[in-house]
Amino acid sequence: MAGWRNRAAMASGYIAAIAVAGMMLITVADVVLRAVFNFPIRGTLEIVELMLACSFFLALPGIFLRDENIVVDLIDQKASSNTVTVLKRLSALVGALMLAVLLWQGWISAQDTLVFNDVTADLSIPRIYYWMPVLAGLAGSILAAIAMIFDPHVKRGSHSGGAV
Amino acid sequence: MSFTLSHGAVGLIGIIALLALIFARLPIAIALGVSGIAGYAALDGWGPAIRMTGTVTFQLASAYSLSVIPLFILMGAVASRANMAKELFEACNALFSGIRGALANATIGSCALFGSICGSSIATAATFSSVSIPEMRRHGYDPAFSAGAVASAGTLAVLIPPSVLIAVYSIGSEQSLPKLYAAAFLPGFILAAFYVLAVWIIVWLRPQWVPNVPGMALGERLKAARGIWKLGLLFFLAVFGIYLGWFSPTEAAGVAAFTAIIIGFATRALDWRKLRDAFLETAFTTAAIFFIILGAFFFSRFIVLTRMPNDVAVWVNAAQLSPTIILLIIAILYIVLGTFLDEVSMILITLPVMLPIIAQIGYDPIWFGIFVTVMCTIGLISPPTGMTVFVIQAQHPDIPVQRIYLGTLIFLAADLALVALLVAFPGIVHWLPNLFGVK
Numbered sequence: 209m210a211g212w213r214n215r216a217a218m219a220s221g222y223i224a225a226i227a228v229a230g231m232m233l234i235t236v237a238d239v240v241l242r243a244v245f246n247f248p249i250r251g252t253l254e255i256v257e258l259m260l261a262c263s264f265f266l267a268l269p270g271i272f273l274r275d276e277n278i279v280v281d282l283i284d285q286k287a288s289s290n291t292v293t294v295l296k297r298l299s300a301l302v303g304a305l306m307l308a309v310l311l312w313q314g315w316i317s318a319q320d321t322l323v324f325n326d327v328t329a330d331l332s333i334p335r336i337y338y339w340m341p342v343l344a345g346l347a348g349s350i351l352a353a354i355a356m357i358f359d360p361h362v363k364r365g366s367h368s369g370g371a372v
Numbered sequence: 373m374s375f376t377l378s379h380g381a382v383g384l385i386g387i388i389a390l391l392a393l394i395f396a397r398l399p400i401a402i403a404l405g406v407s408g409i410a411g412y413a414a415l416d417g418w419g420p421a422i423r424m425t426g427t428v429t430f431q432l433a434s435a436y437s438l439s440v441i442p443l444f445i446l447m448g449a450v451a452s453r454a455n456m457a458k459e460l461f462e463a464c465n466a467l468f469s470g471i472r473g474a475l476a477n478a479t480i481g482s483c484a485l486f487g488s489i490c491g492s493s494i495a496t497a498a499t500f501s502s503v504s505i506p507e508m509r510r511h512g513y514d515p516a517f518s519a520g521a522v523a524s525a526g527t528l529a530v531l532i533p534p535s536v537l538i539a540v541y542s543i544g545s546e547q548s549l550p551k552l553y554a555a556a557f558l559p560g561f562i563l564a565a566f567y568v569l570a571v572w573i574i575v576w577l578r579p580q581w582v583p584n585v586p587g588m589a590l591g592e593r594l595k596a597a598r599g600i601w602k603l604g605l606l607f608f609l610a611v612f613g614i615y616l617g618w619f620s621p622t623e624a625a626g627v628a629a630f631t632a633i634i635i636g637f638a639t640r641a642l643d644w645r646k647l648r649d650a651f652l653e654t655a656f657t658t659a660a661i662f663f664i665i666l667g668a669f670f671f672s673r674f675i676v677l678t679r680m681p682n683d684v685a686v687w688v689n690a691a692q693l694s695p696t697i698i699l700l701i702i703a704i705l706y707i708v709l710g711t712f713l714d715e716v717s718m719i720l721i722t723l724p725v726m727l728p729i730i731a732q733i734g735y736d737p738i739w740f741g742i743f744v745t746v747m748c749t750i751g752l753i754s755p756p757t758g759m760t761v762f763v764i765q766a767q768h769p770d771i772p773v774q775r776i777y778l779g780t781l782i783f784l785a786a787d788l789a790l791v792a793l794l795v796a797f798p799g800i801v802h803w804l805p806n807l808f809g810v811k
Contacts, residue, residue, distance in 0.1 A: 224655035225648070228442050235443070235626030239619060253436050256622065261433040263442055267659035277399030278660055280712050282756075284397075295397040303402045309409070313426030342433045 210361045217273035220348065224267030227341075231259040251331035261338050265345025272303065272352035297357050304353035311346040318343060379415060383678030386411035390671065390721070400717045401660075404667030411674035428669045432662065436622065440539050440549065442658040443625030447606065447632050448490035448536075449650035449657075454636035457486050457499045459599030461507075466596035470587030472579075473571040475511060476518070479504040480525045480571070484564045487529025489606050489628075491536040493752050497526030497760035501767045514581035515771045517574060520779020523760040524786075525567060527749035530715060532560035534610045534625070537748060540661065540716050541741045544668065544723045548738075549621045550614050554805040555738050559746065559790060562800070566786035574782055602635050615808060661716055668720035681728040688732050695733040699795050702726065703747060710751020714759070718751065719744055739801045743794055750787045753780045 234255050242248035249255075271277055275296075284292055318339035320326075326335035377385070386407050393403035413421035432438070451457075464481035468474035479500060487496040500522045508518035530537040533553035542549040575582045588596070610628035613619045619627060636642025675681065688698060709718050722744075730740045752760050755777050765773045794800060804810070 218652075221652045221655050224659065225651035228446060228651055228654050228658070231439060232443060232446060232626045232629050235439075235623055236630045239623050239627055243618075256439050257434045257436050260436070260439045260442070263655060264659055264662040265433065267655040268663060270656055271659045271663065274656065276656060276660055277401060278664060278714055278717065279397055279399050280394050281397060282712055283395065292397070299398050299402065302398060302406060306402055306405050306409070309422060310425050310429050313422060314429055317426040317430060338434055339430070342429060346429075 210359065213273045213355070213359065213361070216352070217270040220267055220270035220273070224263045224270070227259045227262035227266065231256050231263065234259070251328070251333075254328045254331050254333055258333065258338055258341075262341040265341045266348070268345045269348035269352040272300070272349050272356060275356065277303075300353045300356035304350050304357070307346050307350045307353065311343065311350060314339065314343055314346060377414075379678045380680055380683050382411060382414050383675060383680035386414075386671075386674060386678070394713070399663075400714070401663035401667035404664065404671040404717075404721065408667065408670030408672070408674040412670070412677060415674070415677050424673055425670065428673065429666065432666050432669060435543075437543060437549075438662070438665070440622045440625050441536060441661060442654055443622060443629050444491050444534055444536050444539065444610070445657050446650065446654040447610065447625060447629040448492055448495060449653045450629060450632040450636055450642065450647070451486070451489050451603065451606065452495055452499055453646040453650050454602075454632065454639070454641040456489075456602050456641070457482065458503050460486055460603050461500070461503050462596045463599040465507075466588055466593040469585075469593055472584050473575045473582045474585060474587075475504065475508045475513065476521045476571045476574075476582065477568050479508070479521050480528075480564055480567045483522070483525035484528045484532055484560070485600075485603050485607060487526060488532040488534065488560075489603050489610065489632075490529055491534065493526045493529040493749075493760055494763050496529040497523055498763045498767065500526065501764045505764070505768060511585045512583040514578070514779075515768070516775035516779035517578075517581045518779070519761075519764045519768060519771050519776040520781070520783060521567075521571070523753050523758065523764050523776060524780050524783030525564075526760045526763075527752045527787075528560065528564055528567075530748055530752070531556055531563060531742075531745050533557060534621075534628075535745070536661075537715050537719070537745055538741060539621075540665070541719050541723075541745065543665065544672075544720050545727060545737050545741060547741060548811060551738055551805050551810045552741050553611065553614065553621075554808065554810040555742050555801045556745065557804050558800055559742050559794060562793065563746070563749070563786065563790050566789055567783055570782045570786045602639070605635070606632055615810065664716055664720060668717075668723075671721065672724040675724040681725050684725055685728040685732040688729050695735070696795060698729065698733050699735075699743075702729070703791060706744065706747035707750055707754060710748065711754050711756060713751070715748040715751065718748060735798060738805070739794070739798050742801045743791070746787065746790055746794065750784065750791075753777075753784060753787075 234252055238249040238252040318336060321335040321339060327333060390403055390407040393407060394400055409421050409425060412424060460482040461478055465474060465478035468477045483496055483500055490496050505518045505522055509515055533556050538552050538556055539549060542552050606628050609631055610624050613624040613627065614621055633647065727737055752758055761773060761776045765771065765776055
């Protein structure tokens, strides 16, 4: 993988990993405080939701940059290396277009939450904060997908990232 | 001249288009998203279809129930890096020591417990491929049988709770996760028992594949057995913590992941670099799975709009086929899908259509969750793309992939026996949830 791609993917992964760590720590702290002092952390659920949005959407650009989207690569055994490379670039193009639609609609919905000043029920966290990682992640993923269309290092290879 | 297609025909075209895009190497998440949005537009116009994308994306961004997935993945990623597998294998080996086939049975026992914590069949197979295959080969076990045992036992990870795949099913089908986990217990352990039985059958039919290994002394066995406590504790927290009413599923996952980190550092099996890698793996794996879930949300909105699930259910009713025949057809469909699709995609793609059919023939979504998970275990070891087989072959390139598939055959028969058992006695799934009144 090209150096810049690796660094950008890792940056995306680190930010998402911090969100996962935050999700775990707030959950444990809530359980311990509730069990020991009968004093649960108010709004844990809302904080975990925010961290979850960060962990998924901010890691998504990394998935594109690392070429780790889950694919069925049976065609690799039959097609030439050039065909596979073309298919990968086309996939990145279609992905970028789909994500652009999501970003466009997300942007409109985010503006609505801002205009109506939507907040969460418990902690009154402005809903726009939940949209921020979504929009940032989608925008980053579009850039990553576009980069993959033009990256000369994109070659054939099988991936199973995320399979359980 | 103009003509309009029926909703059902659009649905069928949508499914065919989805499969075509997947085979054309489009990432599954994007294929689901594109066919879902385009199909929705074909039925309801582009405006509503595009507006639907904004709603669904935010739905995913604020779904607390999904938080259980990254936390269970984290627990598995930490356990994998904290050397818990080797100690567990030694403990299980001590348990079976002296019995012919002990090493193969130790592999099955340790994969069952480690897999339940790890949650990933691929990670379980990869871990035990380096832990138990060399040990079995050193004692003269047939290499293909050794590899087949690990590939098959690795699949127990998706069935025995707490399983990430069952958590995905719970979200896709809107069923209670604690109830699904309780339902999966008995079938999971029955499958492990069937695998042990399969080893004994091999011992009887092909004794040369499984040479006798001298038993361990009692002191040695007791010492080795202590290695079970780490994963035992994690299993207790992650599973029994839920049923004892201590935690919600997300809290259980969070506490168990945190405990795995504490144990790792306390026993010096984990360092900061390994912990960083575990968090990174969690972030990327979660993103890959959630992206598919997002695509599946779009696709299922489209499928619901086609009214296809109801139409298929009505058709099934009119065809007057027996439930067993319908289940057989569904099982064959999943075996075919499992040859090229990963388990998460397989479940999320088929759920919107399958659930109404299942309800029509008198089975419930909890039963179907376990049934479909077992079908996934079959897909993981079925040619041509049995993922766990490939993982093992990559680590043991001297064992040809065809021979590993041969080694899994007896375990595949065990999988099919469990499927037959589930169909014949669906009560197996409900016994534990009913016994403890799990909701």
